Structures are given as structure tokens and as C-alpha cells.
Amino acid sequence: MKTVLLSPRTGAITVADIPAPDANAGTVVIRNEWSLISAGTERATVSTGAQSLIGKARQRPDQVAQVIDSVRRTGLAETYRTVKDRLDRPVQLGYSCAGIVLRVGEGVEDIRPGMRVAAAGARYASHAEIVAVPRNLVVPVPEGVDTQWAAFATVGAIALQGIHQAEAVPGSRIAVIGLGLVGQLTLQLLRAYGYDAVGIDPDPVMVALAESAGLVAFPRGADGLAGAVLRHWAGAGADAVLITAATPSSDPVEFAGHLARDRATVVVVGDVGVAPPRSSYYRKELSIRYARSYGPGRYDPRFEEGGHPYPEGYVPWTERRNLAEVLRLTATGALDLAGLNPRVFPVEDAADAYEALRPSPGGRSVALLLRYPGTAQLPSPPTVPAGSGTWTAPQGVLRVAAIGAGNFATRTLFPELKRVPGVTFSWVAGGRGLSAAHQGQRWGFRTVAENVDSGLASGDADCVMVLSRHDSHGSYAARVLRGGTALYCEKPLGLTETELEDVADAWLHSGAPAMAGFNRRFAPAVRDLRAALPAGAPLQLVYRVFGGRLPADHWYFDPRQGGRLLGEVCHFIDMAGFLVSGKPVRVRAVGVDSRDGATAQSVTVQLTYDDGSAASIVYGGLTPPGAPKELLEIATDGVAARIDDFRSLTVWKGGRAATTAYRGGPKGHAAEMRGLVRVVRGEPLGGAAAAADFSSALWSSLVACRAVHSLTEDRVVETAPVTPALVRALGCSAPGTGAAAAVPKPGPPAGGAAATTAAF
Incomplete structure (x- = not known):
């Protein structure tokens, strides 16, 4: 489909072809007939893009402050990469459109395919042939109102x-x-x-x-x-x-x-x-x-993206009702939109339309409309073949696909994977299509898939990496495995035990290998620490993390995304379990600022294991910039050890201290990507076998979910699995028969990756 893009670096306007967006839960997919160019807002955006870097800084001092803060938190080099990436990433323009509903996502009941609707929202109601807009930003167009005039509803x-x-x-x-x-x-x-x-x-x-x-x-x-x-x-x-x-x-x-x-x-x-x-x-x-834009609900992700209504008795005029009221007045003839004499451009001539925003001797146009041919269609849902239940390691070049291509994937994982010999990028999909199209071209993916299903149905991948937002991990991971394709899934594997059960069931039946994105297992300091610890000895472990405060509007705090405990603290729960020989039996989580797992920023997690080990994780999510990030300390029989921000490991043993330094503080991403390639190819993993074990990753994810229960219920929670697939995948007894007993853990399913069994 065609869409209008702005280059933040140059201010240039182009019309590009990108995949049409999916009908995700709570969204309405619309084939645009008209969209309105906002002469004020969009002229300012284009003007800023055309400025030099100094000009951009003068125009947006708020963003300059963000850059300065980023330099303090992450350093000059990382901030430079972030700014460069932002300037190179094209932006979809537009926020007011109208057209015909093609499809609705799960949970949308008052909007149906075939209805004429008006839609609002930057990043959603864009200048594009097809858009996907959250339900609370979509309203039906009354009879008698031409769709052309409905495009004015947002303004x-x-x-x-x-x-x-x-x-x-x-x-x-x-x-x-x-x-x-x-x-x-x-x-x-x-x-x-x-x-x-x-x-x-x-x-x-x-x-x-x-x-x-x-x-x-x-x-x-x-x-x-x-x-x-x-x-x-x-x-x-x-x-x-x-x-x-x-x-x-x-x-x-x-x-x-x-x-x-x-x-x-x-x-x-x-x-x-x-x-x-x-x-x-x-x-x-x-x-x-x-006046905040279109009204109450604007900039509130719970209302706009989550679809949560406001109580009418307290907030009668939401942005959605404002949209509907404008259309009602248009239907009555109270608004004379035709009298505004809007200039009309076909979407292919969008660059000319934006040129018309510039001041000219003939005066300025008060309204500009883009017209669409109205012929764009969504692709038919493909049939994703089911896996055979056996796995045959690929020969030759390894084809890797990706669902999602956000900052972490493009700055950390793709560069490391690109360095591994014999790997090629096959297809990429995800989101509203723009990011996938941009990053697909940037990283040399052969294909930008229309959607995830079409990518999976193509069969053109030996391994699929799930790198999307947290709320989609569990669903995508299970679909990849059931299709018989190897999986790499970034943490968390799932946000609920129901999702984890589905992933475990898919893994057990697929025969395909799988890995989770717990990269710290692969860090050189962790590798050397494990070698220094006495085998099987109970450990006392303290893990202190200064995570730093996130802004209240960070996407982590969207209730659908699970919050920091599931999205970040899971890393440290996993690291504790990776070093301890026993299985977890109980967890206690205490929130400093909140008992809500979705909003808590600072938590303390205490874990006990069946071998007598104990771990305490102190995650400070309210700490200031500049504080050291991670400190891991371990005490056991005759050995004490400390990892300081992955830059150094000190081991005290036999009355002597030995310190090893690690340049750059590597957290294991490079070794993780090399390990993934070996897992998919079925090659021996050697010392990386335990780090690649998928069953222990499921354990970590389950314990994180139980920690959320502990936080919200203010009590100690048992960690033993109770659902059939997780019981089997984690090597536990059936529920009610001592599920937390120390029984051997399984390796991968028959025919899967050659990873050996790992202690959690």
C-alpha cells in the first residue's frame, strides 16, 4: 500500500509502498478514501525536518534536553547512535482521515466491516491507503455526510x-x-x-x-x-x-x-x-x-490503545465523543466545510500538496485533502502449515526471519547476528509495516512480509526471531514453533501462565529448537563465575540493579505490556536460577512504590530453592542517572565472588582474590547470537549448552509470573508448575504429587537442539 513519509533528516516528502497493517486486538483497519493535511502541525513538522541539526535543536529544545539526559545515562556513543537512527528512520505523516472499514480486531464490537468511519491519531490515522486505528479513535460517519468532509473530524x-x-x-x-x-x-x-x-x-x-x-x-x-x-x-x-x-x-x-x-x-x-x-x-x-489536542483520552495509552473507557459521569466529552459531535454537526449542516474550498491532491502527488503549505504570493490554503483510489485490499490470510513434530537441522546458509525490528533488535541483535558466517536475513514483519519496511531494507532482508502469517506461510526461514512488543511474545512464539520452525524469543516468553503453557505445549510437540533472550547467561563474566563455583553447593546470592526511573508514559507501563517486573526483573530472576543448582520453590516480591505489577518500578524479590540456596534481587527503578547498573555477589562454601557491571569478576578463594577485567562490560549478546546459530544448525554447543537451554528459560518466566502474584497479593507464592505442558517441560512431577521435588530436568524435545540439560 502507498503511504506518505517524511525524512526527519532532510524534510523530504516521499510516497512509498509498505505492507498494510494487521488487525490487532482492539483496532479497526480502514481503507482510506480521504485524509486531511493539517496546515499548522504538519507544516511545522516538515519545516523542522528541513532544518540543519542546529536548526532542529533551536526548534525543539525539549528534545535537546532529552539528548543531554541520554548522554548522562548511556554515554555519548550510544546517544549518537540513537539520534542517528531517529534521523534516518522515516515518519508517517497525518492524523485525520476517513474511509471504509475492511477488518476489525478482537474486542471491537460497535464497528463493523463495510462501515464508513472517521479516524484520528498521529501514527494511526496516517496519510496511507490502509490504516489500523485503535477503536477509541474511530467513529461512524452519519448518513448524509460525505466521506470527504468526515476527514475534517479530527481537526x-x-x-x-x-x-x-x-x-x-x-x-x-x-x-x-x-x-x-x-x-x-x-x-x-x-x-x-x-x-x-x-x-x-x-x-x-x-x-x-x-x-x-x-x-x-x-x-x-x-x-x-x-x-x-x-x-x-x-x-x-x-x-x-x-x-x-x-x-x-x-x-x-x-x-x-x-x-x-x-x-x-x-x-x-x-x-x-x-x-x-x-x-x-x-x-x-x-x-x-x-486545550490538549482532541480532548480527554489524548496521550493516555490506556484509553487510546487499550480501549479502556472513561466514566461518563466524570469525563463526558472524551476525544471520541468530540469526533462524533463534529460529524453530527456536519450532518445537520451547521458546519460548512465545502465553503473552506479545500485543495485536493491524489496521494501520489503528496509532495506537491506539502509544497502548497509554503507561503506564496497567492496566499495560503486553509485546507488540503489527499484523495485515495479506494482499491487497496488486505491480503487474504494465508494458511500456515503445521510442523511435522521432527526437526531436521538446515544445511548450508541459515535463513533467519524477524517479527519486529525495534531499537534493541537493530542496535544489538542484528549487528551481532550479521557477524556470524553463513547467516542470511530472509523476511521481516511486524507492527504497522513502516518499521519493518525501513529496517528490512537497511539490514538486507530479502522480503518484507505483508504480515506475520504470510511470513510464516512462506516457509522461507530456518529460524524466526520474535522481537516485538512484550504482549505479543507468547502468541508469536507458539505460532512459530507449531509451524515447525526454530524459535528465538526475546524476554519475556509470556506475560501470563496461560501464555507460557501454550509456548511449552508448542515446544514439546514441534520438535523444533528454541532459545530465549536471556543474554546474561552468555556473558564472559558469568561463564567464568560458573566455572569458579563448587558444583552443587548451595548459594547465597544478592543481585542489586539500579535500573533508573522511566517516564510515566513509557510503553512498559501500558497494562498490556506487563510492566518492569515481567519485562526487566525476569533477567535477574533468570540469572539467579542459572547459577543455582536447585529448583525454585518459593518467591516473595515486595514493591517499594507500588503493588501493581504493571506500574511498580522498584521491587525486591526473594527466592528459595530446593537445594537450600537463596537469592535476593533488589531492583531500583527510581534511581538517578549515572549510578552503576548491576552488582552480583555470591557466597558459598569456601568461595565468594562479585560481578561488577560485567566489567570485572573478583573471586575470593583459598585466602586469595583474583580479578578478571572485561573490556566494555559485555553482557553476552555476541555469544548469544553465535549460540543461536549453533542451536539451529544442531552443532555441539560445548560450554554454551546450559546457557541455551529452553526449559530453564521457561522456569525463569514462570517464576516471574509468580513474583507478580506475590507482589499484588502480598504473600509468599509457591513456584511449582500446575499445568500439563509446563509440568512436562520443566521436568516436574504431576500437580499434587510433589511438583517441586528435585527430579531431573529434561533437555530439548526429541529431535530438537543439541542443548544439554541445564540447572535452573
Whole structure:
């Protein structure tokens, strides 16, 4: 499908072909007929992209602050790679569109295929032939409303949210400063509701456009403007002033102070300089409020992506209701969108449309629409063949596919895998298609799959790497294994025991080898530590991690993604189990800042094992930048040891201390990727066999899930598996017959990878 892309490095606009997005749970897949270019927001985005690096920094000082903070946290080299990657990664433009529903994801009940809908949201309602939009950002188009005008709903919702923020009452006098698209729609909405409204703009063309719709408007440059506006209201001031302009100048805010009555409200809708003069704002005791985009729910992933509703009694006007209200008023004829005279461009000419945003002697266009042919289709769901239950190691070049190609994959795993001889990248899929297309070209994947199923059905892979968001790991891992393909799955393997049971069942029946992304097992310091520990001796283990505070809007805190305990602390639970000879029997987790597994940032986890070993994991998720990351200390019979940030290992034994340094603090990613290739090829693993063991990775994942139960229920929780596949995969007795007893653990299933049995 075609989509409009912006190069953040150069500001260039291109139209590219990328795979159509999937209908994931809670989403609506729409074939666009129209999309609206936001003259203000998108012009600013394109303008910033065309700036030099210094110009970009001046335009976005907030991002400069983020870069400085990243240098403190991760170092100059890593920050440079991050910035370079961001500048090289194309961005989909657009956030207001309308079209026909092609497919809906699980959980969407009020939207059906074939319906005409309007949609909102940057990254979702893009300028593309097909888009996938969360259900709470999609509304049906009423009968009688042309789909062309439905594409204005999002920008109309921005205008409506500004009116809500003004908290005006019937009969209020309201001024609108700035008569671009949002300002024109604001004036029309105010008229529809019966307010006494006037508009103000420095561009006489915009003033004339408002007057042609029967609205009252004044040119900003007119002499005695404030007096003229006040005379219009018989000498009274504005009850509210809505600022819908886009300018770095603070003039709109200053002028609003002249127009407003005593104790009035000034609402900032547009992007303007806010430097209110004390003389007017203090004397009149004016209030300044901001309007947040389309309304309540915006920037809240639980509402927008998770589909969680707000209680209507407390939040009646959500962004979704704002969208629907704009369409309702359009249906009644209260909004005259045709009178805005939008310029129309076919999507293939998107670059010309964005060129029309630039100032020209002929004036500016207040509205620009992209038109789509309406012929794009979703691919038919392919049939993914089931595996045979036996595994034949591939000969020759090893074909590796990827589901997901985010930052971690492209900065860490792909480079290491690329260095392994005899490996080629076959297909890549995932997300909304853009990242897969960009990274597929960058890393030399032969194919960008239309979706995960089409990639799996192609049979063009010996190993599939699951590198997507956490909530999809369990489902994708099970599908890969059931298709008879070798699996590499980044941690966590699953977010619930139900998902882990499904993965275990698929692994046991597939015959295909599997590995999980617990890379620290492969770290040189861990390898040397294991060799220094006495075999089978009980261990006392303390693992301290300064993870650092994450922002409240980080994707980890989306309830669907499981939080830091499942997504990060699982690493350290795994490391403890990897070093201890016994099996885990109990876990106790205590939250410092929260007892909710999805939101807790700092937790302490205590583990006990059936051989008498004990481990304590202190994960500090509220620590400041610059603190050392990880410290692992172990005490056992005649031996003490410490790993300090994987840069050094010190072992005390026989009254002597021996320290080994490791340049760069390697955490095992390079050895992990080499081990993966050997696992899939069925080659001897030697000392890496225990690190590659999949059953122990399932153990780690199960213990992490039980730790979440312990955290939320505030109690000690047993760790023994209780479901059939996990009982078999983990080598435990059947439930009720001493499942936590120390019985031998299995290796991989028959015909699988040549990994030997590993202690958890």
C-alpha cells in the first residue's frame, strides 16, 4: 500500500509502498478514501525536518534536553547512535482521515466491516491507503455526510476541545485569535452553538474566508482593533478568548489580555509564545488554560490503545465523543466545510500538496485533502502449515526471519547476528509495516512480509526471531514453533501462565529448537563465575540493579505490556536460577512504590530453592542517572565472588582474590547470537549448552509470573508448575504429587537442539 513519509533528516516528502497493517486486538483497519493535511502541525513538522541539526535543536529544545539526559545515562556513543537512527528512520505523516472499514480486531464490537468511519491519531490515522486505528479513535460517519468532509473530524475535535476548555455558557462573548483551519472551524462551531463570536487574523484572505461563511471577523492589523471588537459587543469584553494561531510570537496572548473582560478565561489551542503581560493579566485576574489536542483520552495509552473507557459521569466529552459531535454537526449542516474550498491532491502527488503549505504570493490554503483510489485490499490470510513434530537441522546458509525490528533488535541483535558466517536475513514483519519496511531494507532482508502469517506461510526461514512488543511474545512464539520452525524469543516468553503453557505445549510437540533472550547467561563474566563455583553447593546470592526511573508514559507501563517486573526483573530472576543448582520453590516480591505489577518500578524479590540456596534481587527503578547498573555477589562454601557491571569478576578463594577485567562490560549478546546459530544448525554447543537451554528459560518466566502474584497479593507464592505442558517441560512431577521435588530436568524435545540439560 502507498503511504506518505517524511525524512526527519532532510524534510523530504516521499510516497512509498509498505505492507498494510494487521488487525490487532482492539483496532479497526480502514481503507482510506480521504485524509486531511493539517496546515499548522504538519507544516511545522516538515519545516523542522528541513532544518540543519542546529536548526532542529533551536526548534525543539525539549528534545535537546532529552539528548543531554541520554548522554548522562548511556554515554555519548550510544546517544549518537540513537539520534542517528531517529534521523534516518522515516515518519508517517497525518492524523485525520476517513474511509471504509475492511477488518476489525478482537474486542471491537460497535464497528463493523463495510462501515464508513472517521479516524484520528498521529501514527494511526496516517496519510496511507490502509490504516489500523485503535477503536477509541474511530467513529461512524452519519448518513448524509460525505466521506470527504468526515476527514475534517479530527481537526474539528481540536477546535471543539478548545471550546470545552473555555467553559462558556449560553450567550457568552468569545473571541478567536487565529483563523487558520482550526480557527475557522472554531468560529463555525461557536455559531452552531449560538455564541456571540468574532474572529481575528492578520491575513486578510483568512478574514474574508470567515466573512464569506457569514461569520464576524476583523483584520489584526486594523487601527483601533481592540476598540472595534469591544464596540461590536457594545463596550463589553470577551468572556473567553480562544487562541488558535501558530506563531512563536506572544502577540496573540498579549492581545487576548486586551480583549478579555475581568476574570475571563484565555484558552491556548495553537502553538504560540506564552508570555502574558502582568499589566493586563494581573489587573484583570485572567485565567490561562490549555486545550490538549482532541480532548480527554489524548496521550493516555490506556484509553487510546487499550480501549479502556472513561466514566461518563466524570469525563463526558472524551476525544471520541468530540469526533462524533463534529460529524453530527456536519450532518445537520451547521458546519460548512465545502465553503473552506479545500485543495485536493491524489496521494501520489503528496509532495506537491506539502509544497502548497509554503507561503506564496497567492496566499495560503486553509485546507488540503489527499484523495485515495479506494482499491487497496488486505491480503487474504494465508494458511500456515503445521510442523511435522521432527526437526531436521538446515544445511548450508541459515535463513533467519524477524517479527519486529525495534531499537534493541537493530542496535544489538542484528549487528551481532550479521557477524556470524553463513547467516542470511530472509523476511521481516511486524507492527504497522513502516518499521519493518525501513529496517528490512537497511539490514538486507530479502522480503518484507505483508504480515506475520504470510511470513510464516512462506516457509522461507530456518529460524524466526520474535522481537516485538512484550504482549505479543507468547502468541508469536507458539505460532512459530507449531509451524515447525526454530524459535528465538526475546524476554519475556509470556506475560501470563496461560501464555507460557501454550509456548511449552508448542515446544514439546514441534520438535523444533528454541532459545530465549536471556543474554546474561552468555556473558564472559558469568561463564567464568560458573566455572569458579563448587558444583552443587548451595548459594547465597544478592543481585542489586539500579535500573533508573522511566517516564510515566513509557510503553512498559501500558497494562498490556506487563510492566518492569515481567519485562526487566525476569533477567535477574533468570540469572539467579542459572547459577543455582536447585529448583525454585518459593518467591516473595515486595514493591517499594507500588503493588501493581504493571506500574511498580522498584521491587525486591526473594527466592528459595530446593537445594537450600537463596537469592535476593533488589531492583531500583527510581534511581538517578549515572549510578552503576548491576552488582552480583555470591557466597558459598569456601568461595565468594562479585560481578561488577560485567566489567570485572573478583573471586575470593583459598585466602586469595583474583580479578578478571572485561573490556566494555559485555553482557553476552555476541555469544548469544553465535549460540543461536549453533542451536539451529544442531552443532555441539560445548560450554554454551546450559546457557541455551529452553526449559530453564521457561522456569525463569514462570517464576516471574509468580513474583507478580506475590507482589499484588502480598504473600509468599509457591513456584511449582500446575499445568500439563509446563509440568512436562520443566521436568516436574504431576500437580499434587510433589511438583517441586528435585527430579531431573529434561533437555530439548526429541529431535530438537543439541542443548544439554541445564540447572535452573
